[in-house]
Amino acid sequence: MDEFGVYAVFGVNGPPQRLLSASGSCRVCAAVPPSVHQVVLFSCGPWGERVGVNVELNDADRFPITMGKLTPYNRCLSWEQREEETWTDSVTLNISLEGGNLTKADWSEPELILAVKEYTPKETTAPLAARELNGKRKRGCMAEEDSNKSKVVEREQEEENVCPNGAMEKTTPVRKARGQSKGGQKLFSSRGEVAKTKAAANGAGEAQGIVGRTPPQSAARTKSRQAKTPTQTAVLVSPSGRWGQTLCPIDTQTAILIGGQGARMQFCKDPMWKLCTEDLSWVAAETLAEGPTPEARSGHTAVYDPDSKRIFVFGGSKNKKWFNDVHILDTQSWKWTMVEAQGKVPPLAYHSCSMFRGELFVLGGVFPCPNPEPDGCSDSLYIFDPNLSIWYQPIVTGDKPSPRSGHSACVMQERKIYVFGGWDTPVCYNDMYMLDLGLMEFSAVKTTGKAPSPRSWHGSAVLSDTKFLIHGGYNGNNALSDTFIFDIDTNSWTEVTLPQMSVPRAGHSLITMDTASRFSDEDKDMDVGIVGRTLLVFGGGDNEGNFFSDLSTVAVEELLGVV
Numbered sequence: 001m002d003e004f005g006v007y008a009v010f011g012v013n014g015p016p017q018r019l020l021s022a023s024g025s026c027r028v029c030a031a032v033p034p035s036v037h038q039v040v041l042f043s044c045g046p047w048g049e050r051v052g053v054n055v056e057l058n059d060a061d062r063f064p065i066t067m068g069k070l071t072p073y074n075r076c077l078s079w080e081q082r083e084e085e086t087w088t089d090s091v092t093l094n095i096s097l098e099g100g101n102l103t104k105a106d107w108s109e110p111e112l113i114l115a116v117k118e119y120t121p122k123e124t125t126a127p128l129a130a131r132e133l134n135g136k137r138k139r140g141c142m143a144e145e146d147s148n149k150s151k152v153v154e155r156e157q158e159e160e161n162v163c164p165n166g167a168m169e170k171t172t173p174v175r176k177a178r179g180q181s182k183g184g185q186k187l188f189s190s191r192g193e194v195a196k197t198k199a200a201a202n203g204a205g206e207a208q209g210i211v212g213r214t215p216p217q218s219a220a221r222t223k224s225r226q227a228k229t230p231t232q233t234a235v236l237v238s239p240s241g242r243w244g245q246t247l248c249p250i251d252t253q254t255a256i257l258i259g260g261q262g263a264r265m266q267f268c269k270d271p272m273w274k275l276c277t278e279d280l281s282w283v284a285a286e287t288l289a290e291g292p293t294p295e296a297r298s299g300h301t302a303v304y305d306p307d308s309k310r311i312f313v314f315g316g317s318k319n320k321k322w323f324n325d326v327h328i329l330d331t332q333s334w335k336w337t338m339v340e341a342q343g344k345v346p347p348l349a350y351h352s353c354s355m356f357r358g359e360l361f362v363l364g365g366v367f368p369c370p371n372p373e374p375d376g377c378s379d380s381l382y383i384f385d386p387n388l389s390i391w392y393q394p395i396v397t398g399d400k401p402s403p404r405s406g407h408s409a410c411v412m413q414e415r416k417i418y419v420f421g422g423w424d425t426p427v428c429y430n431d432m433y434m435l436d437l438g439l440m441e442f443s444a445v446k447t448t449g450k451a452p453s454p455r456s457w458h459g460s461a462v463l464s465d466t467k468f469l470i471h472g473g474y475n476g477n478n479a480l481s482d483t484f485i486f487d488i489d490t491n492s493w494t495e496v497t498l499p500q501m502s503v504p505r506a507g508h509s510l511i512t513m514d515t516a517s518r519f520s521d522e523d524k525d526m527d528v529g530i531v532g533r534t535l536l537v538f539g540g541g542d543n544e545g546n547f548f549s550d551l552s553t554v555a556v557e558e559l560l561g562v563v
Contacts, residue, residue: 003022003045004022004043004045004046004050005018005021006095008030008039008042009042010032010036010038011033016042019095020095026097028096029095030093031093032091034089038078038081039078039093040076041068041095042070043075050098050099051071051099052069052070052099052286052287053095053096054095054096054098054269055094055095056095057094060088060091064266064269066267066296073290073292074293236284238282238549239260240262240547241262241539241547241548241549242298242541242549243506243540244261244298245259245268245507245509245539246301247275247511248311248511249304250304250309250331252277252515253276253515254277255274256272256274256311256331257274258271258272258300258302258313259272259298259300259316261298267318268296271286271293271296277513277515277536278515288334289335290334291336292336292338296318298316299315299317300323301313301353302353303355304331308358308386310328310329310331311329312328312360312386313326313328314384315348315349315351315365322348323349324346324347326384328386341390342389343391343392345362346378348362348364348366348367349365349366349367350456350457351365352364352365353409354417356411356414358386359385360384360386362384363381363382363401363409364377365405366378377404377424378405380393381394381396396435396440397442399442400442401422401431401433401442403424404421404422405456406423406456406458406473406474407422408421408459408460410460410462415437416435416437417437418434418445419432419433420432420452421470427454428455430451431444432445433445446491447492448493449493451493452484453480455472455473455474455480456474456506457474458470459472459473459540461510463512463535467486467560469483469486469535470484470486471484471501472504472505472508473506479540482495483501484496485562485563498554498562500537503548505540505542506541507541508538508539508548509537509539510535514533515533532555534553534554534556535553535554535556537551537552538552
C-alpha cells in the first residue's frame with residue numbers, strides 16, 4: 001500500500017475494502033449492508049497535496065446521520081449504530097476527496113456507486129463492484145417491513161439536547177412551544193415528544209430543519225429535500241446553521257468557532273471556522289490545525305488564555321456520549337493536543353467555564369446520571385490547572401447557586417464571577433450569584449430594576465469593567481429576544497432594545513472584542529485602523545426548527561450609551 005488510498009471496514013469481521021485510490025474517482029458512494037453496525041474509515045499512503053476527505057453517513061432519504069473528515073493529521077474515523085440514533089437500514093457512506101491534482105473535469109464525472117458485499121467466512125476478500133450513477137435511486141422492496149423496525153428503534157433511542165431531566169416531562173412546563181408548526185424541530189423537548197417529532201419528520205417530510213438560515217423572514221421558509229442530491233459538492237463560505245457551539249476571540253481580528261448542532265439534531269459537518277472581523281469573512285479551519293481534533297459535540301465550552309495564547313475546550317455531549325476531556329489549541333503553532341489530566345471531573349455539558357489567572361473555573365452543567373441519561377444538574381465548582389494538568393475542587397463558602405445548567409458566568413474586574421439564570425427541570429432561574437475569587441465565597445446578589453425573566457441557554461458578554469449583557473435564551477416555552485445590561489456597581493438591571501438583536505434565539509454565541517470600526521458599506525470612507533469594542537452575535541436556534549448562521553454586530557459604545 002505505497003500509493004494513497006481510502007479504505008473502509010464494514011462490521012467487526014469485515015476485511016478492509018478500498019473506496020478511493022490515487023488514480024480512481026474522487027467521489028464514491030457505498031451502500032452499507034443492513035447487517036453491519038460498525039464502520040471504520042481510514043487512509044493509507046502519502047497524502048501529497050491532498051487536503052482532506054469529506055465523509056457523510058446518510059440515511060435512506062440521503063440526509064446525514066453523522067459527518068466527519070479525514071485529514072493528513074486525522075487519518076481514521078469510526079461509527080457505531082448504537083451511538084447514532086437515526087441509523088437504521090438503507091444507510092450509505094458518501095466520501096469525496098479535496099485537493100491533490102483534481103480538475104473541474106473530475107467533478108463533472110458521475111459519482112461512483114459501490115456495492116459492498118457482506119462478509120462471510122468463505123470469502124476472504126470482499127470485492128467492490130462499481131457501476132455509474134444513473135441519476136435514480138433504487139429503493140428496496142424491504143422498505144415497508146423495515147419501517148416498523150425503524151419505529152421501534154426510534155422509540156428506544158434518545159435525541160441529544162433534550163431538556164435536562166427530560167424524564168420529568170409531566171411536571172416540566174416546556175413541552176410545546178406556542179405557534180410551533182407541525183413537524184418543526186424543537187431544541188428542547190421531552191423524550192416522548194422527540195419520538196413523535198422524529199416520526200413526523202420521517203413520515204410526512206415536513207420537518208425540514210432550516211440550515212444556515214438568516215433570521216429575517218423569506219418567502220421560502222423550508223428547504224426542499226429534493227434540493228439535496230448525493231453529488232452536491234458546494235464549498236461552504238460560511239458556517240452552517242447551528243446552536244450549542246462556542247465562538248472564542250483570540251486577537252483583535254480573529255475569533256474561532258468550534259462545534260455545534262444543526263438541523264435534524266445532526267452535528268455540524270463543518271465544526272471549525274475562523275472569523276476575520278476586519279471584513280466579517282469566514283475561513284473553514286478544520287484542516288488548518290495539526291493534531292487530534294475534538295470529536296463533534298455541543299454544549300461544550302471554549303475559553304482563550306491570552307498569556308499562553310491557547311484555547312481550552314472542555315466537556316460537551318454527542319448523542320449518548322458525554323465528555324470530560326480537555327483539548328488545547330495552540331493558536332501560534334495551530335496544533336491540537338489532548339490533555340491526560342489527573343484528578344476527577346465528571347462528564348459535563350451546558351456548564352460555564354471562566355478563565356482566571358490561567359486556570360479554568362467550571363461550574364454546574366448537566367451530567368449523565370444514570371449513565372448515559374441526562375438526569376442531573378451539578379452545583380459543584382471544579383478548577384483545572386493547565387500547568388500541572390490536574391483537576392481539583394476548591395473549598396468554597398457562602399450561599400452558592402443551586403444545581404443548574406445553561407446558565408451564564410461573567411468574570412468582572414478580575415476578581416468576581418457573576419452567575420445568572422439556568423435550568424434544572426422543572427425550574428428556570430433568573431437569580432444572580434457572585435463568587436469572590438479572592439475569598440472563594442459565594443453570595444446571592446439582590447438586584448434592582450426590571451430583571452430578565454427566568455431563562456437558560458442565553459448569551460452573555462462583558463461590556464466594560466462594571467457592566468455585562470444578557471441576551472435571548474429559552475424560558476421553558478419559547479426562545480427569547482430581549483436584552484438586559486447589569487451594572488455591578490449599583491446591582492441594577494436595564495432593559496435595552498436594539499434592532500440588531502430582535503430575533504428570538506437560544507444556544508447562540510455572544511462575545512465582545514476589539515475590532516475595526518467599519519462594518520458596513522456606508523462607512524467605506526472611514527479609517528478601518530480605528531479600533532472599537534464590538535459585540536458579536538452568532539447562530540442559535542428558535543425552538544421552531546430554525547437554526548441560524550447569521551452574524552450581527554453592535555458597537556459596545558452604542559449599548560453603553562443606551563443605559
